[in-house]
Amino acid sequence: MENSHEGRKQSQEKNHEESHEHDHNHGKGPIVFYLIGLSLYIGALFLSNENVFLTNLLFLTALILAGYHVILNEGIAETIENTKRAKKFIPNSHILMGLAAIGASLLGEFNEGALLILIFSGAHFLEDYAEGRSKSEISSLLKMNPTTARRLTSDGNTEVVDVKELEIGDHLKVLNGDQVPIDGIILSGSTSIDESSISGESIPKEKTKDDEVFASTINGAGTFTMEVTKTTKNTVFSKILELVNQNQNNRTKAASIIQTFEPKYVNVVLLLVLLVILLGPILLDWTWGQSIYRGLVLLVAASPCALAAATVSVTLSTTSNLAKKGVLSKGSSYLSNLAKIKAIAFDKTGTLTHGKPEVTNHYFSDSVNEDDLIDIIVSLEKKANHPLADAILRKFEAKQLLEIEVTNQIGKGLTGMYEGKNYRIGKPTSFETVSAEYSKLNTDWATQGKTVVYVAEEEKVIGILALMDTPSEHAKTTIDYFKKQGVHTTLITGDSKMTGEAVARELGIDEVIANVLPEDKSVIINKQKEKYGMIAMVGDGVNDAPALVSADVGIAMGDGTDVAVEVSDLVIMQNNLSKLVQAHIISTQMNRVTWQNILFSMAVVVFLVTISLLGLTDISLSVILHEGSTLVVILNGLRLLKYGKSA
Structure with a gap:
């Protein structure tokens, strides 16, 4: 498993490098600092206008505490990493928001700078929470992997050994109810084995000499000896484990529209701000102070605050809605x-x-008393221990429970003596001669995917049952x-x-x-x-x-x-599969609302950039419009909390 773990680690590192996806496992620290910053900001709002220095200090402290992780650790660090890898400048919106907040602060608008960061960082933390990036491991799968086996020694005794010690050719003993420790073939004994972990088939398979058995499957009532034919690394179950591990490593989450668009957008904004600052004094006769101010106003106006929050309320509302629906x-x-x-x-x-068979059809010969035959069938099946018995007992109820000594013969079925006659319930292939009537029913029901069993008196078939997982x-x-x-x-x-x-x-x-x-x-x-x-x-x-x-x-x-x-x-x-239908309907609506929010957010940005370039706005107005547009997209997303009918 060490090699598997190392391979998984290397693959994860490779995926990390190739996918522009970062494991934003913040831990508690950044969240705590964000909440402290939020508290300081709220506190500053309640200070009187006379305490300007203290108020601005609280705003600045709130900005630093709330934004240091998102801006420095993820914004700057991720930008540097992506730039080195691509050998060209690839920024993200974290950088843009950080520069906008710093710009606002440099212009003395500490309130607006802190508010931008609080909105952006809050949306960022919420989005990571909503995404709940799936880190499914295979711990439960490993728990199902057999760890010990009963190996037969040369003197006929058994010793319990670690499955890893087993070699091809070893002989093992498997007791009733045991987990089959490794793949092999049966040498002696007969049993029925639940192979649902391998095949998904709910009906146990009857096994006898020379039949294959597989690791992790569950032995029924019989005891058998087996010979190991595969090492632990080559069993069917280990291949399942390997496939799950491999496929998880190879899976990469498709980049969202915003993630794909983000670097190009940030580059355009940064270039536009730089051009405004540099060309303002030359083309528009601005002072350098005016030019820098207009550039910073443009930076704030172009910051994708609403865009950052565009998916958060939609995500939280959708996941909450679906969780309530199951x-x-x-x-x-x-x-x-x-x-x-x-x-x-x-x-x-x-x-x-x-997931369990039910009796779907039954037919009994006119020559027998149906109630008496049902009493015999129920009495036989009550001594059995397999899903078919459970299904038959759910279907039929005995008038009286008979005392019948029952023998379960692998390949033959259940047999028992009652009033001097032998009764047997078994699969059709275990009977040598069957009337055309029963053969036809067997063929008709079997072609419908049903499991058929015969009921016989003194080896003459007098009844037939069909069972199916419906x-x-x-x-x-x-x-x-x-x-x-x-x-x-x-x-x-x-x-x-x-x-x-x-x-x-x-x-x-x-x-x-x-x-x-x-x-x-x-x-x-x-x-x-x-x-x-x-x-x-x-x-x-x-x-x-x-x-x-x-x-x-x-x-x-x-x-x-x-x-x-x-x-x-x-x-x-x-x-309940109807919940899958609801999930598809609501997720389709989620995508629609997400697009609505993205387009609206971009329209707000275009509007703010336009009036900023025309000199018709300042930082305060830009921030107010940002707040308003953010509120609109959040409220639009919250509609999904009530979307769809409950199941």
Whole structure:
């Protein structure tokens, strides 16, 4: 893991250098100083006009405390770093705001200088808070990685060893309920194994001699011995972990419109201010004092104060609104991307479906008493320990519970004797002769993606049950919504093609990709990015984690695994897909309001620059108009607090 950690660190450093993105992890210090500065500013406002020196001193102190981190540590430092890297001057708006505040102070307008910095720094801190830059690590994934194994020694005893010590060819013992420690094949014994962490399939797989088993999967009621066939670095689970780690490192947040536009805007303003100062005395017969004053007024007028706050209220309002509706966002950039998706992919189990099988069909022979047969079925299944048993017991209720000694035979199913007759519940392939009636039902239901089991008396089939993980109540309307928006829908599942296509037909999904391994999901997402553009992925399991990270927007179901929730960008609480529809609607409106604020802010800047160049304004008026425009964009963003109906 040291190598993996070092690689991740190097990749993070590379991304840091290439993306113009900075980790604004302020800590508590800058926030505390900002609050102190804000308090000093408010206090200065209440001082009498007679205490001019003290008032200005408080304003200046407030300016320094509130702005030192944003202006010096991020403005100047980031500008120097970007300039060195690009080998050309690349400033940011931090520099512009700092110069404007200094200019205002030099002209004796300490109040205005402090106010500019308080507004700008406050917006900056709020934006970082709202963005909540996602730093999803893989700690939960690591916790699921097996750490110990029961290795068989040459004398037949077992010893508990660290999984890292295992070598190919070692023999291990896996007890009932154990986590399979590493990939291998079964040497002896039989069991059923929950492989949902690998395949996403909710129904455990029956395993016996020569079958493959995978690390991190959960053993059922049986005990078996196995031979190690892969090292810990090459297991299927470790590949999932590696893919998540790699994809996280490779992901870079798309630069916002403001970030892309910012350096050019600052350069233009700085050049314009310099020209005004230098050319004023030559072309307009100003004194140097007048020229410098007009240049500083222009600097204040052109400072993008409202632009800096343009997205903050929109972001906070949108994230707050969605949180109340049960959608948690790890950053406004992901909500913005959600509004722009051209394709969306869904996992099946636990995402589009309930995540557990239900009895959907049953048929019993006319020659048997249905109530008596149900009593026998329930009595047999009560002694079983697998999801199919739970589903059958939820469907049927016994009139009377019978005392039947039950044997669970892997590959054969449940068997038990009652009143001198043997009854068995098993999969169709375990029966040698079946009537045409039951064979046809089996074929019809299986083609619908259902799991079929037979009920037999003395090996003669007398009943048939079909079970399926059924779609959730909101799945169909969610798919319909995205299709109406022109968004391509895809079902990506580890299940069989038949099962996947059956669910897709019922829900109206455009495309089905089945029999998919976790590493394949990530590749599929990347291919769909190339084909369709921006894509979202919705999932709930460990096996979905690489795809969730690869997607432009990773969306986890709230009842899913901790890993899926941790690496995703949005979390849909209560597994209610209708909330995803609401998130898309509100995020689309968020983008509209953001554009409204940006255009309005720029219009204010253009107006202020124009009247400044014409000599029709001073610093005080510029600051008042800045405050007013900032208030307008904040109020416009706050509209999103109430946008959309509650689910």
